[in-house]
Amino acid sequence: MNKLTQISLAAFLAMPLGLPPALADTPSDILVIASNINDIVSIDPAEAYEPSSGELVGQTYDRLVQYDATDLETLAPGLATEWTADAEAKTITFTLREGVTFTSGNPLTGADVVYSWKRVFVLNKSPAAILGQIGWTPENYDEMVSAEGNTVTVRYTADVSPAFVLNVLASRPGAIVDMKTTMENEVDGDMGNAFLKANTAGTGPFVLRDYRPAEMINLVANPDYFGGAPAMRSVIVRHVAESATQRLLLETGDIDIARNLTGDQATALEGKDGIRVETFPQATVHFLSLNQKAEALQPPAVWEAARYLVNYEGMADSFLKGQMQVHQAFWPSGFPGALNDTPYSYDPEKAKQILADAGIETPFTVTLDVINADPFPDMAQSMQATFAEAGINLDILPGTGSQVITKYRARTHQAMLLYWNPDIMDPHSNAKAFAYNSNNGDDFYAPSTTWRNAWAVPDEINAETMAALAEADEATRLEMYQDLQRKVQQDSPIIMTFQASDRVALADDVLGYVHGPTSNFIYYRLVTKD
Structure with a gap:
């Protein structure tokens, strides 16, 4: 590391975090990121379970x-x-x-x-x-x-x-x-857990030089990495919780990447000289679930009508712009086995006809539980307006995330807006949540959206889910998962709506930054500054 880089790095580490520093530009061989990293509990791969810690494990x-x-x-x-x-x-x-x-x-x-x-x-x-x-x-x-x-x-x-x-x-x-x-x-037989909570011992492209919880992370390049040494000699992740401060730091050239901007802030930066905004699809899928313990929500005609009462494009093109894209299958786009068909669109007349043909009397009222944090209230209000067009009145019940999820796990809701993240990037991770429920009893808890919505999945779909899990031929296996997605898409009380996206603002000279569908797939190794 040359003398200029050493001085620049020292200056960065000395900055009061969260406040705009007085530098004009970041050094050419140091990548500086502003992000909210206060979720980290441990960076030991055997313990790390938070998004920010997963990102750090991926680098090291x-x-x-x-x-x-x-x-x-x-x-x-x-x-x-x-x-x-x-x-x-x-x-x-x-x-x-x-x-x-x-x-x-x-x-x-x-x-x-x-x-x-x-x-x-x-x-x-x-x-x-x-x-x-x-x-x-x-x-x-x-x-x-x-x-x-x-x-x-x-x-x-x-x-x-x-x-x-x-x-x-x-x-x-x-x-x-x-x-x-x-x-x-190792201390007291902990297999190095205390040490690895704040240190790294891997083969990755970067090595952890310094970690200060809820303040900063400093990574330095591993020159002997088997995949090739990173171009950046150092990556500094500064904990900046306030999105407005992140925006200011990017505009003044004191950081290279702002990770947690609001939709309005990201939009305001589009077209700004020296800055570009990129949208990255995430693995999070959003859905409307209809609990089968609610009698009004049991007829399959209600499930079908609901698919035509969501204004997918209207929301995606307005208040969800840049945050979500229309996605109507349970496995996210961007990975093998994803079904990207979007056969449903907002059509209240068709929905009314479906309900009438099935002899379902309207109007009727259903409660809709929703997390009281953006963008869920706006999504709920949109659905409240569009569902009313077909005589389904949604009574919105806002609550904290813990309140809503507790109710969901207890199966005491009626309708609910929620989201799902896969545990691993294999389609079974979501198939077991959306296409499998072998025991629908109240005394048999299962961490799946099917059980939590009391949907007794048909035996043939349960069987196909387990058959896909065991199928040795990869091409056949992926076809089976696509078939499962079509079946859930067409005939289930779970209405898939969107796939989340992250909007990231970067300095124009930053190239090669990889922001995948989960925190485990964010990489700095290929970053260069032009």
Whole structure:
């Protein structure tokens, strides 16, 4: 690092955070981001569960297989160069990449892989449930994973496809940590958890130099990264909670990227000299759910009519502009298996005819629970107006997020506006939520929108969901998920409406920034400044 960069970096680290500094431009080899990062609890891959911590894990660790910054739609080699799967034997064998070292200088070995995944189960934090989906438990893990030389053998017990296993291992808790460094920093048998809460021990393109909770993150480039050294010598993420301050810092040239602008602020920056605004689809899907415990919402004709009473385009082109795009299937666009058909549009006359043909008497009133935070109240008011056109009166009940979700989990709502994020980037992650409910009993809680809306999913759809999970042929498997999406899209009490988008404002000279559909798919490695 040259003297100018050292001075510039020191100046940035000395700035009072949240206040506009007096610099004119960021250094050419330092990327400066303003973002709200006060959600971070831990950056240990075995514990990290928040969006900001997931983003940080993605910069500093690798997995055996992963979605790379160069192609977010293809599961690609990471720390493994190749793998062979035996679906019948429920076994996948990985060949590790030669010559990879951790940022400590320690060489990557198969023992690091075995240790990394085992500590997820020993620590038993929230991410353990993700790896547990393939049948691993603390009791059977030692029989499931083994290593010899540069080969790692993975066995699994769940009735799932190899593709699903690979996507589980490509998720955040699949990150490989430096066993030697971690064990050297172990305290009271914690497998280095206290150390990794605020330090990194990975192979990734960046290394954590400094982390101050709710203040800043300072990453420095790993010059020996197997995928090529990043162009940016350093990335600084400044905690700036106020969107107005983020905008001001970008306009004065004191940051390169503003991540948390309101829709109005992002729109105001469009076309401004030296700044561009980009929209990135996210994996979050939004939906209107109709609880089948409410008698008025049980007829399938009500489900069908509701699909024609949402003013999708009207909302997307006005107050949701830049925040959401119309999406009417349960798996988000941008990943294999997504169904991008949008067969429904606002047509109140058609909706009225559907209700009349089914002999449903109108008007009738339904309560609509909604989180009292943007943009949900505006969405609810739009639906209140459009549903009234067909004689369905929506009585809006606003509440805090915790109040609304608690009611949803208890199945005591009638209609509700909500959203869903996949746990892993595999279509089964959403299929199990929107197309599966094998036990609709009140005493059988399931963390799915089908159970929470008391929809007894038809047996054939339940069977197809589980068959898709186990299907070994990837092309066939993706076709099955598209078929499931069509069936839920056409005939269910869950009306898919939108896919969320993030609007990010960047300095014009920042190129190569990758902002994928979840925080796990945000990458700085390819960033350059022109």
